[in-house]
Amino acid sequence: MKITIVNGSPRKGNTVAAINALISGLNNHEVELIDADKVNISPCRGCGVCECYKGCVAQDDSNAVIDILVASDMIIFASPVYWWGITAQIKKLIDKCYCKGALLKGKKIGLIIVGGASTDNEQYDLIGRQFNCISEYLNWDIVFYNKYSASAANELAGNTDAMNDLKSLAESI
Numbered sequence: 001m002k003i004t005i006v007n008g009s010p011r012k013g014n015t016v017a018a019i020n021a022l023i024s025g026l027n028n029h030e031v032e033l034i035d036a037d038k039v040n041i042s043p044c045r046g047c048g049v050c051e052c053y054k055g056c057v058a059q060d061d062s063n064a065v066i067d068i069l070v071a072s073d074m075i076i077f078a079s080p081v082y083w084w085g086i087t088a089q090i091k092k093l094i095d096k097c098y099c100k101g102a103l104l105k106g107k108k109i110g111l112i113i114v115g116g117a118s119t120d121n122e123q124y125d126l127i128g129r130q131f132n133c134i135s136e137y138l139n140w141d142i143v144f145y146n147k148y149s150a151s152a153a154n155e156l157a158g159n160t161d162a163m164n165d166l167k168s169l170a171e172s173i
């Protein structure tokens with residue numbers, strides 16, 4: 001499969017550690033990583049010119065990034081929890097999915113969410129419910145939703161159970 005991983009964290013921390021552990025087991029797939037914090041994507045202005053298939057009028061990285069998602073069999077969204085939700089960086093990119101929404105239907109989806117709070121916190125349900133709604137709209141199939149609790153930037157990398165969990169997850173894909 002062509003798998004694209006979208007990293008929503010602006011720092012080299014827990015989300016990156018989770019992504020790296022996952023990638024180390026994804027040897028049988030073509031993997032591309034998009035750093036939502038590094039690409040130049042302006043917020044969606046709701047102009048409607050795209051008509052949900054023509055692409056975005058913005059003269060930035062929006063179309064190039066969305067075209068990578070369109071060409072993918074599976075998209076893995078990996079984000080820290082910021083204020084009970086996903087980060088603004090990854091949300092901005094998801095908003096731009098609108099510009100080619102008609103071409104983004106039927107993807108396999110994976111979710112990796114890392115928050116400081118324990119994994120029974122309501123925030124993981126809120127984020128899961130948001131992706132369930134998006135998936136219903138775009139006919140996406142959420143294949144996995146892995147949640148981890150870590151705060152300091154190097155914490156998750158030192159969590160052997162989490163690292164092993166991610167490697168086994170990669171093998172199951």
Ligand SMILES: Cc1cc2nc3c(=O)[nH]c(=O)nc-3n(C[C@H](O)[C@H](O)[C@H](O)COP(=O)(O)O)c2cc1C
Binds near residue numbers: 015016114
């Ligand atoms: C602006 C901001 C908001 C945050 N909000 C939450 C939150 O609502 N719930 C939570 O559990 N952790 C929250 N955190 C903690 C991060 O989710 C946590 O440190 C996470 O491990 C960061 O991931 P990263 O190392 O990949 O950047 C917040 C951190 C920041 C910087």
